[in-house]
Amino acid sequence: MQFLMLESYVEKDYAMIFFSSPAHHKPSWIWLLKAYRQLDHSFKKNLKALYVLHMSKSYQHVFNLANKIISPKFSDKVSYLATLDELDKIIDLAHVKIPHEVVEYELALPHSLFGYHHHYYHDQSQHAHHRNNGHHHHTHHHHHYQAHQKKEAPTGQFVFGRDLEALAKVEGVDISDQQSDVYIPTVVQKLIEHVRSNGLQQEGIFRKSPSNADLSKARNELDQNHSMFIEHLDVHTAASLLKMFLAGLPRPLISSEFVTMHSQNEDAADLGHKLRCHYKDKPHHFALLQYLVFFLAQVSEHADCNKMTIHNLAIVFSPSLIRSTVAFDDILTSPADAAVYLGQMKLHMAFIEFLIKEKDAIFSTR
Missing domain, CATH: 3.40.525 (Phosphatidylinositol Transfer Protein Sec14p)
Incomplete structure (x- = not known):
């Protein structure tokens, strides 16, 4: 409040x-x-x-x-x-x-x-x-700051906080068949299409945010009815919901450990091959990543109007897309360690930039 x-x-x-x-x-x-x-x-x-x-x-x-x-x-x-x-x-x-x-x-x-x-x-x-x-002096105790893997969404939440497999079941999609590698959550498709149709010319799209009250209301409505129409949503609300969905995935779409192993100086085609190997057991994650990267490239093509260059998109999306699978809060406790984390932030942003700039070579099927 x-x-x-x-x-x-x-x-x-x-x-x-x-x-x-x-x-x-x-x-x-x-x-x-x-x-x-x-x-x-x-x-x-x-x-x-x-x-x-x-x-x-x-x-x-x-x-x-x-x-x-x-x-x-x-x-x-x-x-x-x-x-x-x-x-x-x-x-x-x-x-x-x-x-x-x-x-x-x-x-x-x-x-x-x-x-x-x-x-x-x-x-x-x-x-x-x-x-x-x-009198007793009351203080607020903050005990839980760790960045452990996110928990599965509680019963009654159909969209946010669910992994892709569980979300596919909610949608009635069998991702175990031969077409499992092309599964894109319906909510992601709807949000992206809404932004594509109404937000590409909007200055600060994905950077500007709606009020927390509006965002919370929209999230709750979408969580209770994943098939709801979203065309009535303000485009900045839709953009924020997309980032919120990605950040809420129990498993990050890209692990920080993978990014650390593969720098932006790597050949794009080689990185694409390593990405496919890395996502071999989770092809739906790879499909979602590819779908999102190509959309972000489209957003950047309108940077003259929306001011969202590839660099700016990397800044706002890297926290939602890249997370560590290790609880770094238990490890990094000193200012020097925090400086290491800042270096990781910079590396994450550079990695997203590289994905967008070299999308054709990285995601080529050849």
Whole structure:
């Protein structure tokens, strides 16, 4: 609900203050980076300034790297501040409700310069001291950030979160016969045809997102009735549903391990051969990948209008298409490890670019 309420703010220009400390239950580096990549475009576009207070140098380094890879323009909006005094010079803190814990944290810093706010700090810290001694201090615990293989969809969900085999059964398609390698889920065909007919000229198609309320409603309707007509959907909603479907597959369409083994410098025909060998036991996954790549190439042909170049499409689709089959959140815990993950992100985007650019050679049947 709080996330939905924020949408009314980000529809217009806004500034944000992020109090990064103290935080006793910080999510892992990898969870933060994945969440950062999923941040809706409207949150970034209309943000004019982001003031980050008390963030450690290591976190700053990681997100500066992320900005260079994903959105260099966004990094120009970010300012890292060490003290509340620095923030007060930019924004009048008299109009900002500062959490007591933030004040207590600042008071404990050896380099804090209280200036004319010393009395304010004292009053706030005293209030926080009595409140925490007299009442139970509630904190939100975040325990589950791991990127394990996604679970199968619960009963009653017919589209999102199901693997292709289960979805084929829902549609009454026998993918064990000789035509199994050409199975494309009906929902994917419908969503793509809707975008192809109505969205190729739309600026920011697949980058712009509808409101979360509209997207959630459309997803629930489609989940309960996979044969529903989708022509009435806003084209950006349809585009977002396609990405959501791909990201929700229990098994990623492309594994990060495969991408790591086969760089973009590989010959396109050789990569195509290795892809076919890799997908030998799951031809329907290969068919879906081919179907999607050729469609994305078509979208990029209208980049003069929709601004979605092959590079931009790779940025927005690589998180949905490529995932690791290993729970990296259990392995990558340091800033150096997070930098490795950022390198993987760049490799994933380059791989999707290569697939689109060299689609004819890669997916040739010869």
